[in-house]
Amino acid sequence: MTGDPPNRLLLAAEQVTRIYRVGARALPFTSPPHVSAVQNVTLMLHAGERLGIVGESGSGKSTLGRLLMGFDQPTHGRVLYCGRDIREFSRTERFGFHRAVQMVFQDTHGALNPRLRIFDQVIEPLDVHRLGTRQQRRNRVHDLLSKVGLPAAIAERYPAELSGGQRQRVVIARALALAPKILICDEPTSAADVSVQAQIVNLLDDLAQSERLTLVLVSHSLAVVRHLCTRVAVMHSGCIVEEAPAEVLFHEPLHPYTRALLGASPALARRRRRSTPVQSCTAISSPSGIGCAYASACPDVAELCRSAAPNLIELVPAHHVACHKVTTGRRSEKRIEEDHAGIGA
Amino acid sequence: MLALVLRKLFRAALTVWLTVSFVFIVLRLSGDPAQIILPINLVTPEVEAALRHKWGLDQPLIVQYLDYVANVFRGDFGFSFRDGRPAVSLVLASLPNTLALMVVAVPLTICTGIAIGVLAALRRGRLTDRAIMLTAVTAFSVPNFFLGILTIIVFAVSLHWLPTGGTGSIRHVVLPVLCLSAAWIGIFARFTRGATIDVLGQPFVTGLRGRGIPQMAIIRAHILPNGMIPTLTVFGMYIGSLISGSIIVESLFAWPGVGHLLVESVFSRDLAVVQAIILLASLMMVTANLLVDLSYGWLDPRIRDLEIASRVL
Amino acid sequence: MTWHESNLGAVRAYEPLRRLWARQSVRWRATRFAPLSALALAWLILLLISALLDSLLSSPDAISMDLRARLRPPLLFGGNWAHILGTDDLGQDILARLLLSVRTSLLVALVGSGLGALLGTTLGFIAAHFRGWIEESVQMLVDLQAAMPFTIIALALLAFFGNSFGLFLVIMGIYGWERYARLARSLALSALGQGYTLAVRSYGAGFLRLYGRHVLPNVAGPLIVNMILNFSEVILLESALSFLGLGVQPPLSSLGTMVGYGRTYVTTAWWIAVIPGVVIVLTVLSLSILGDRMQDRLNPANRSCR
Numbered sequence: 004m005t006g007d008p009p010n011r012l013l014l015a016a017e018q019v020t021r022i023y024r025v026g027a028r029a030l031p032f033t034s035p036p037h038v039s040a041v042q043n044v045t046l047m048l049h050a051g052e053r054l055g056i057v058g059e060s061g062s063g064k065s066t067l068g069r070l071l072m073g074f075d076q077p078t079h080g081r082v083l084y085c086g087r088d089i090r091e092f093s094r095t096e097r098f099g100f101h102r103a104v105q106m107v108f109q110d111t112h113g114a115l116n117p118r119l120r121i122f123d124q125v126i127e128p129l130d131v132h133r134l135g136t137r138q139q140r141r142n143r144v145h146d147l148l149s150k151v152g153l154p155a156a157i158a159e160r161y162p163a164e165l166s167g168g169q170r171q172r173v174v175i176a177r178a179l180a181l182a183p184k185i186l187i188c189d190e191p192t193s194a195a196d197v198s199v200q201a202q203i204v205n206l207l208d209d210l211a212q213s214e215r216l217t218l219v220l221v222s223h224s225l226a227v228v229r230h231l232c233t234r235v236a237v238m239h240s241g242c243i244v245e246e247a248p249a250e251v252l253f254h255e256p257l258h259p260y261t262r263a264l265l266g267a268s269p270a271l272a273r274r275r276r277r278s279t280p281v282q283s284c285t286a287i288s289s290p291s292g293i294g295c296a297y298a299s300a301c302p303d304v305a306e307l308c309r310s311a312a313p314n315l316i317e318l319v320p321a322h323h324v325a326c327h328k329v330t331t332g333r334r335s336e337k338r339i340e341e342d343h344a345g346i347g348a
Numbered sequence: 349m350l351a352l353v354l355r356k357l358f359r360a361a362l363t364v365w366l367t368v369s370f371v372f373i374v375l376r377l378s379g380d381p382a383q384i385i386l387p388i389n390l391v392t393p394e395v396e397a398a399l400r401h402k403w404g405l406d407q408p409l410i411v412q413y414l415d416y417v418a419n420v421f422r423g424d425f426g427f428s429f430r431d432g433r434p435a436v437s438l439v440l441a442s443l444p445n446t447l448a449l450m451v452v453a454v455p456l457t458i459c460t461g462i463a464i465g466v467l468a469a470l471r472r473g474r475l476t477d478r479a480i481m482l483t484a485v486t487a488f489s490v491p492n493f494f495l496g497i498l499t500i501i502v503f504a505v506s507l508h509w510l511p512t513g514g515t516g517s518i519r520h521v522v523l524p525v526l527c528l529s530a531a532w533i534g535i536f537a538r539f540t541r542g543a544t545i546d547v548l549g550q551p552f553v554t555g556l557r558g559r560g561i562p563q564m565a566i567i568r569a570h571i572l573p574n575g576m577i578p579t580l581t582v583f584g585m586y587i588g589s590l591i592s593g594s595i596i597v598e599s600l601f602a603w604p605g606v607g608h609l610l611v612e613s614v615f616s617r618d619l620a621v622v623q624a625i626i627l628l629a630s631l632m633m634v635t636a637n638l639l640v641d642l643s644y645g646w647l648d649p650r651i652r653d654l655e656i657a658s659r660v661l
Numbered sequence: 662m663t664w665h666e667s668n669l670g671a672v673r674a675y676e677p678l679r680r681l682w683a684r685q686s687v688r689w690r691a692t693r694f695a696p697l698s699a700l701a702l703a704w705l706i707l708l709l710i711s712a713l714l715d716s717l718l719s720s721p722d723a724i725s726m727d728l729r730a731r732l733r734p735p736l737l738f739g740g741n742w743a744h745i746l747g748t749d750d751l752g753q754d755i756l757a758r759l760l761l762s763v764r765t766s767l768l769v770a771l772v773g774s775g776l777g778a779l780l781g782t783t784l785g786f787i788a789a790h791f792r793g794w795i796e797e798s799v800q801m802l803v804d805l806q807a808a809m810p811f812t813i814i815a816l817a818l819l820a821f822f823g824n825s826f827g828l829f830l831v832i833m834g835i836y837g838w839e840r841y842a843r844l845a846r847s848l849a850l851s852a853l854g855q856g857y858t859l860a861v862r863s864y865g866a867g868f869l870r871l872y873g874r875h876v877l878p879n880v881a882g883p884l885i886v887n888m889i890l891n892f893s894e895v896i897l898l899e900s901a902l903s904f905l906g907l908g909v910q911p912p913l914s915s916l917g918t919m920v921g922y923g924r925t926y927v928t929t930a931w932w933i934a935v936i937p938g939v940v941i942v943l944t945v946l947s948l949s950i951l952g953d954r955m956q957d958r959l960n961p962a963n964r965s966c967r
């Protein structure tokens with residue numbers, strides 16, 4: 004593992020859109036109904052960063068995670084790793100990419116093969132990549148298990164014989180086996196109960212430090228993101244509506260959706276009570292293209308919001324927001340130029 | 349809906365075409381027909397060449413294939429190598445005999461199967477049910493050639509009630525029909541039972557019972573129509589399998605139908621006739637499936653939607 | 662639960678009969694001990710042991726002809742202990758021939774259904790893995806296979822290509838592949854939605870490792886049930902073709918060949934045809950009952966009141 008200089012751009016999504024078909028075409032040669040799970044998202048991930056992606060269920064967080072992992076191909080746009088489109092990787096480059104970017108799955112989705120012992124599952128990435136001798140691989144497995152706080156004896160068990168928290172630790176150990184640079188965690192805590200959640204969060208925190216990981220944390224739990232992340236992107240209906248350093252976002256949210264979200268988050272509700280409840284508004288329900296997807300639920304909706312979709316604009320350095328109301332308000336104050344097209348430029 | 353029908357029609361036609369082409373090419377690859385049919389010691393090269401020319405066997409395979417397809421569209425399936433008659437007329441001559449068996453077998457199979465199935469469902473879990481289902485599974489497990497031999501031994505050889513084979517009277521029909529039907533009666537019984545149990549479990553049936561409507565009326569008006577939908581698929585397969593089913597039964601009972609003709613033609617390598625029969629069987633299967641598919645949509649619009657959904661997901 | 666793709670009674674046409682049949686599985690006995698299944702299992706084990714023992718003890722041409730003891734009936738029908746199941750017209754012991762034929766029939770069924778399982782499962786996994794046009798073409802092949810009169814085509818192929826045991830085995834294998842393919846595809850699709858397969862892919866494991874080590878062990882149950890059903894179907898098809906003289910050829914003999922041979926003697930020596938026929942029926946019946954039972958076991962929630 005070469006020590007990346009901090010702030011080096013590792014992974015980037017460039018105007019990525021992923022459209023799924025969700026039904027049959029009514030007649031041949033007509034276009035079938037579809038949903039944009041991810042809509043024109045641009046996102047940068049720098050070495051050493053801990054990026055949180057929050058949003059309600061169905062807002063496209065997991066799809067974005069899958070796109071970043073290369074599990075799914077974007078309909079438009081591209082995903083770059085170290086400046087190279089991941090679709091254009093050669094075989095060896097792809098192998099290197101697999102080593103560098105790993106994912107932690109939610110346990111409820113059966114992230115462990117029920118038919119294999121824990122040992123066989125944790126050692127498998129090492130086998131696939133032929134790292135070290137057999138003995139070295141064995142030792143590495145026991146190292147990894149102790150790193151995530153599991154006793155060595157667990158290696159001989161099957162997933163069904165473990166508790167939920169233990170399984171999640173195994174999943175993390177397996178993801179760390181190849182010593183990745185980037186760890187993408189999709190809802191790592193949502194399956195566990197509260198005390199286990201805290202343990203997992205602390206574990207991720209420690210590991211990110213000791214293994215010098217760059218983290219992407221997909222979660223609908225603002226508390227977890229707030230605890231772990233340095234930068235937060237808020238997703239709504241497949242779009243990023245606000246993106247800012249964590250402290251800034253939590254203290255000074257600009258987008259009405261973020262504000263609603265903060266108000267609805269139980270752990271943070273004590274601080275902010277004034278906001279409106281979040282209304283569920285998934286990608287399907289928003290008519291494609293026209294207007295802001297949040298317009299139907301927004302408390303300060305304006306005429307413009309229904310006719311034109313707002314762009315993500317860097318209002319304050321490092322603070323991006325996609326909201327007509329906010330930008331026009333600020334613009335009149337600060338006279339920011341019209342054509343701030345977004346952060347990707 | 350129209351688009352659906354058209355797409356299904358197109359797929360059906362494609363299936364038949366692919367089947368016919370596959371059979372044509374593979375069977376031609378199996379050997380030179382001229383070599384097979386000509387008696388070896390009598391043939392002079394001139395005779396052989398003349399025959400080859402007459403049957404188009406001197407052309408490249410692709411030309412033969414195109415010729416064949418073009419002729420099929422004109423209703424010309426070539427000539428039997430055995431007696432020189434057109435293959436179509438041979439098949440058409442034996443078809444009525446096969447149809448005669450089916451006209452008896454199909455209604456018998458369906459009525460008996462459904463009746464037994466409903467009975468088993470109504471007596472579900474009891475001895476009657478178990479006995480019927482065990483009989484059904486057994487019937488499904490007896491190959492028809494063996495059933496044929498058993499019935500010949502019992503009813504023809506030992507008891508002298510029925511003839512061992514041939515045609516002529518209604519008594520000649522009994523054993524072939526029995527052998528054609530037994531397994532399918534079992535299948536229909538099992539499916540009807542399942543479908544009926546499903547309907548019986550639905551709240552509206554309980555409601556009807558509660559209102560004191562007689563059992564038979566409920567069965568006739570509600571259970572049968574609703575229970576028929578899953579059984580329809582089996583019906584399609586049944587119709588599609590009739591020709592293959594008749595192969596063994598007809599040759600066992602010396603019944604001069606299409607199946608009998610097929611076995612004879614296959615053993616004498618009568619290419620044109622074999623191809624014509626395969627086309628016929630393929631058409632029957634595809635048509636039966638098509639009709640079943642379409643009547644699903646007609647009987648129950650929900651299924652039409654489901655079908656669409658299942659194709660997409 | 663994807664084993665039952667559509668439980669709403671909306672069964673696709675073309676869906677193989679045997680799978681539909683299996684879906685209707687009848688619960689033979691609600692309790693743990695199922696006498697019928699036990700009997701079925703006992704019969705199959707007996708068959709297997711006798712076939713194995715026989716192949717250890719005798720060789721195919723070791724059946725002696727005893728021309729003085731021709732057409733002897735079985736023991737309970739006037740025969741004697743020397744030929745428990747009687748003899749045929751050459752004075753060959755029916756029991757000895759039966760054991761040989763069981764061996765051949767089981768071998769053909771095993772190779773045939775094994776071939777079908779291998780081909781179908783592989784194609785099904787490939788379709789699920791690669792999606793796109795590869796999946797489309799596999800599905801087209803599956804539909805085509807299901808919609809063509811396979812028995813008739815097999816008959817024609819065997820007759821036109823002459824008696825080749827290899828071709829016969831291949832045809833037996835092709836007979837059932839499309840059910841495995843359909844089943845394997847839908848099972849693999851559901852497994853691919855699970856985190857563990859994503860994880861395996863995320864560290865770059867190849868096709869063989871993903872499907873051989875991870876997917877297959879997790880979806881084996883339904884495939885095995887299908888194999889049991891397919892096994893009995895291959896026995897039926899094999900014996901039907903052999904009965905017509907187009908399947909297993911002399912000097913080999915199978916159960917179907919024996920019934921076909923005995924057909925000539927129905928008036929004089931019924932046992933020559935009936936005894937092997939009964940063995941076929943008992944075998945297929947046992948497989949059906951066991952298949953039902955396994956189906957029930959796999960899916961305890963599935964229509965458990967049946």
Ligand SMILES: Nc1ncnc2c1ncn2[C@@H]1O[C@H](COP(=O)(O)OP(=O)(O)O)[C@@H](O)[C@H]1O
Nearest residue numbers: 023040059060061062063064065066067285286
């Ligand atoms: N494979 C797929 N096919 C069709 N629609 C999908 C697929 N995956 C996700 N979607 C749709 O995309 C949207 C976003 O889903 P997802 O990324 O899972 O959201 P989240 O993880 O934020 O809950 C949802 O509306 C979902 O229905």
Ligand SMILES: [Mg+2]
Nearest residue numbers: 064065066190
């Ligand atoms: Mg998600």
